[in-house]
Amino acid sequence: xxxxxxxxxxxxxxxxxxxxxxxxxxxxxxxxxxxxxxxxxxxxxxxxxxxxxxxxxxxxxxxxxxxxxxxxxxxxxxxxxxxxxxxxxxxxxxxxxxxxxxxxxxxxxxxxxxxxxxxxxxxxxxxxxxxxxxxxxxxxxxxxxxxxxxxxxxxxxxxxxxxxxxxxxxxxxxxxxxxxxxxxxxxxxxxxxxxxxxxxxxxxxxxxxxxxxxxxxxxxxxxxxxxxxxxxxxx
Amino acid sequence: xxxxxxxxxxxxxxxxxxxxxxxxxxxxxxxxxxxxxxxxxxxxxxxxxxxxxxxxxxxxxxxxxxxxxxxxxxxxxxxxxxxxxxxxxxxxxxxxxxxxxxxxxxxxxxxxxxxxxxxxxxxxxxxxxxxxxxxxxxxxxxxxxxxxxxxxxxxxxxxxxxxxxxxxxxxxxxxxxxxxxxxxxxxxxxxxxxxxxxxxxxxxxxxxxxxxxxxxxxxxxxxxxxxxxxxxxxx
DNA sequence: CGGGAGATTGACTGATCTCAACCCGGGTGG
DNA sequence: CCACCCGGGTTGAGATCAGTCAATCTCCCG
Numbered sequence: 456x457x458x459x460x461x462x463x464x465x466x467x468x469x470x471x472x473x474x475x476x477x478x479x480x481x482x483x484x485x486x487x488x489x490x491x492x493x494x495x496x497x498x499x500x501x502x503x504x505x506x507x508x509x510x511x512x513x514x515x516x517x518x519x520x521x522x523x524x525x526x527x528x529x530x531x532x533x534x535x536x537x538x539x540x541x542x543x544x545x546x547x548x549x550x551x552x553x554x555x556x557x558x559x560x561x562x563x564x565x566x567x568x569x570x571x572x573x574x575x576x577x578x579x580x581x582x583x584x585x586x587x588x589x590x591x592x593x594x595x596x597x598x599x600x601x602x603x604x605x606x607x608x609x610x611x612x613x614x615x616x617x618x619x620x621x622x623x624x625x626x627x628x629x630x631x632x633x634x635x636x637x638x639x640x641x642x643x644x645x646x647x648x649x650x651x652x653x654x655x656x657x658x659x660x661x662x663x664x665x666x667x668x669x670x671x672x673x674x675x676x677x678x679x680x681x682x683x684x685x686x687x688x689x690x
Numbered sequence: 691x692x693x694x695x696x697x698x699x700x701x702x703x704x705x706x707x708x709x710x711x712x713x714x715x716x717x718x719x720x721x722x723x724x725x726x727x728x729x730x731x732x733x734x735x736x737x738x739x740x741x742x743x744x745x746x747x748x749x750x751x752x753x754x755x756x757x758x759x760x761x762x763x764x765x766x767x768x769x770x771x772x773x774x775x776x777x778x779x780x781x782x783x784x785x786x787x788x789x790x791x792x793x794x795x796x797x798x799x800x801x802x803x804x805x806x807x808x809x810x811x812x813x814x815x816x817x818x819x820x821x822x823x824x825x826x827x828x829x830x831x832x833x834x835x836x837x838x839x840x841x842x843x844x845x846x847x848x849x850x851x852x853x854x855x856x857x858x859x860x861x862x863x864x865x866x867x868x869x870x871x872x873x874x875x876x877x878x879x880x881x882x883x884x885x886x887x888x889x890x891x892x893x894x895x896x897x898x899x900x901x902x903x904x905x906x907x908x909x910x911x912x913x914x915x916x917x918x919x920x921x922x923x924x925x
Numbered sequence: 926c927g928g929g930a931g932a933t934t935g936a937c938t939g940a941t942c943t944c945a946a947c948c949c950g951g952g953t954g955g
Numbered sequence: 956c957c958a959c960c961c962g963g964g965t966t967g968a969g970a971t972c973a974g975t976c977a978a979t980c981t982c983c984c985g
Contacts, residue, residue, distance in 0.1 A: 524835060524836075524838075524839045526839050526842075526843040526844075527843065527844070527922040527924070528843070530843055532838060532839040532842050532843060534835050534838060534839075545828070546828045546831050546832055547828075549821075549824050549825055549828040550825055550828045550829055550832065552832065555832050555835055555836070556835065575821070578817060578820055578821050578824060579817030579818070579820070579821060580817060582813060582814030582815060582817075582820065583814070585813055585814070585817065585820035585821075585824065586784075586810070586813050586814060586820075588824060589784050589813060589820065589823060589824055589827060590784055590785055592824060592827040592828055592831060593780070593781045593784045593785045593827055594785055595831060596781050596827060596830060596831050596834060597781055597785065597787065597790050599831060599834035599835065599837075599838065600759060600769050600790055600791065600834065601759075601790070602834075602838050603759075603767060603769060603834060603837050603838055603841060603883075604759045604761050604767040604769075606838060606841045606842050606883070607761075607767050607841050607883030608761040608762065608763070608765055608767060608883070609761075609762070610940075610941090611940080611941070612940090639962095639963070639964090640963075640964065640965095641963080641964095648838075648841070648842030648843070649941075649942085650941075650942055650943075651963095651964085652941090652942080652943085652964095652965080652966085653940095653941060653942075655964065655965060655966085656941095656965090656966085659965085671964090672963095687762040689762070845972075845973090846972080846973065847972095874930095874931070874932090875931075875932065875933095876931080876932095884973075884974085885973070885974050885975075886931090886932085887932095887933080887934085887973090887974080887975085888972095888973060888974075890932065890933060890934085891933090891934085891973095894933085894934095906932090906982095907931095
């Protein structure tokens with residue numbers, strides 16, 4: 456049996472060092488359900504769906520997942536991505552509501568599920584854990600507030616430029632300087648909040664202006680500074 | 691000296707029953723800085739500004755406050771409102787970042803400031819407090835996710851209808867069945883994420899269609915069901 | 926009475942969406 | 956081996972929602 460590695464560590468080390476569970480005591484770690492290993496999800500698989508009860512944390516150990524809401528007319532709006540070390544589903548687990556988003560893998564993923572009772576116990580008894588989780592929620596809230604303002608006020612062109620930059624910052628580049636994450640035009644549109652055709656047109660415009668290069672779904676950022684300028688970001 | 695009342699209670703009772711501090715122990719309540727009473731803010735006054743360091747919770751005891759971000763071109767985007775019992779500023783206090791929003795009173799307000807060190811201590815040592823705060827953050831996060839999807843996908847008309855309904859649900863009606871909260875057309879536009887003129891035109895359209903009545907800034911909802919229909923809400 | 930803020934209306938513009946046609950590459954079944 | 960199909964990806968044309976600009980009005984205040 457091969458030794459599965461996450462970020463170069465075994466599962467317990469990965470969870471206890473690189474996730475929201477990093478400040479658990481040894482004792483608390485012992486009761487985490489990780490002996491069974493991770494659940495595997497193929498590319499495109501759904502992990503959970505909007506409107507269902509999840510009552511637990513999903514810890515991403517490997518892969519990339521898109522987290523999105525489906526709007527009235529069936530169009531998806533991608534809210535954020537989860538990558539190794541991230542938690543999904545904590546919002547509904549904490550509030551006791553049904554999931555407000557659907558999650559599907561962009562790249563095949565390995566995930567550990569931690570039951571809600573367990574995390575609620577940790578929150579109640581481990582101040583460091585509570586604080587870590589609170590920070591995650593609050594950081595996400597800050598991102599969401601920025602997102603709201605951007606979508607409400609910026610043009611599609613500005614938003615697309617911003618999305619490209621943020622994808623770079625979040626997922627970095629591969630050895631050939633392409634964005635590590637590979638998305639369909641439709642998925643890009645579902646982040647930006649626009650029509651697929653608009654994304655296509657603007658991408659070719661950026662390409663014309665030598666800001667990016669495109670090879671199918673692979674995108675290379677040539678002029679980060681100019682894209683930032685276009686996006687009117689305040690960073 | 692008159693006895694100031696908040697929701698019909700004295701300050702300590704109000705704070706210990708109707709706010710995020712509802713699960714503090716008597717001892718923890720004793721060290722809350724409430725002997726000095728509240729700080730008063732006139733209509734239109736700023737409580738804190740985006741980009742400044744706040745490091746503490748602002749507990750609203752009275753009044754209504756708008757919480758907004760100022761976009762690149764100087765246009766404001768209202769993120770939410772705070773009313774008696776609500777906390778403001780917890781996001782930056784927890785993450786240690788600068789405030790990501792500005793807060794100004796819509797109606798004159800009474801506010802208690804609680805230093806960050808204190809609330810961090812409560813989070814670390816009082817599991818119930820940690821859980822309550824976490825729930826507030828997570829509920830707000832759910833609202834933000836809805837907001838993102840709405841702004842990205844719905845028309846201005848749909849969003850305005852939704853905003854009117856939510857203002858009713860949040861602030862209720864006065865004895866004459868008007869919305870309790872009174873906003874300028876520009877403020878309405880800054881919630882919906884549109885131009886002032888568009889709000890004006892759509893409001894008169896709703897009025898034509900007998901869905902609302904308008905007397906200056908006072909708005910009466912005549913046909914809640916039809917507005918909900920228009921807004922395409924999933925509630 | 927003059928000034929200023931907010932509200933209203935009209936005309937114009939234009940960014941973006943929609944619809945429809947077409948392309949391209951990969952996979953499949955005959 | 957080839958025809959076909961299907962899911963993206965592209966492109967063009969036309970329609971339109973909604974933003975901008977500018978003029979006007981109303982109300983309130985000093």
